[in-house]
Amino acid sequence: MGSDVGDKPPSLEEVRWRIDAIDSELLRLIDERAGLARAVAAAKQAAGDTGFGLRPPRETAIVRKLLAAPRSAASDALLIRIWRELMADSLSRQGPYHLTVWGGRDAARAVELARLRFGSAPPMRLVETEKDALAGAREPWGVGVLALTSDSAWWGRLLAEPKLKVFAALPCLTRWGPQAAFAVAEVEVEPTGGDLTFWVTDSVKTAPAIVEALSLDGVAAELLVQAGGLKLFVLSGFFQPGDERLARAPGKLSGVIGAAPEPFDL
DSSP states (O other): OOOOGGGSOOOHHHHHHHHHHHHHHHHHHHHHHHHHHHHHHHHHHHTTOOSOOOOHHHHHHHHHHHHHSOOSSOOHHHHHHHHHHHHHHHHHTTSOOEEEEEOTTOHHHHHHHHHHHHOSSSOEEEOSSHHHHHHHHHSTTEEEEEEOOTTOOGGGGGGGOTTOEEEEEEOSSGGGOSOOEEEEESOOOOOOSSEEEEEEEOOOSOHHHHHHHHHHTTOOEEEEEEETTEEEEEEESOOOTTOHHHHTSSOSSEEEEEEEEOOTTO
């Protein structure tokens, strides 16, 4: 018996017709979503809510929900990039959302990581010093993106600036490379159910000795970078700045400088 007609694969013309139809529907939905985002912005302004609308925990929850949904072809990277663009566009409608980027010796990589995380909607300013990037993060609706390098301990300055917090580690997918930059802003950092905490110490002990001391207190740690007599560790889990286990850790000058969601593909 011959094969059933229904089993015949669609022709190229049929596939292209279907793609065109989907594109039209996507455009309609994206336009509708943008209109709703504009309505949200108008409602906030009418209510006198002019505060920074960035909500990292909510964005993380949205992305995790999308990645957990059934699908057969769309990659994690595709979903993340599309929804980061949509969320950034929505946020940009609510206020003067902007990025200030310091990339050290690899400015192009820092710019790439900033756009992967924050999309193309917010305007970006590339600066020559870490100080300028942190100043940008202090501005209303500002986010600073700063590279992690072995010749700068800019992150140590956050110990003296409790309002500025690390809220994102870039990139958010391990397949996009190792952690190479932090995003900093005056935002509240909250647990998301799968987090990394960033902790600084001036201890003169070796990194392995500090890791061992923390592990004896039930804290899993890994050295991320060290510079200027300071060491930056990433801790597994979400830790409050006043956690007693960290207070007992080595170092006279130490503290939590923020937290970020784990990479989405761990």
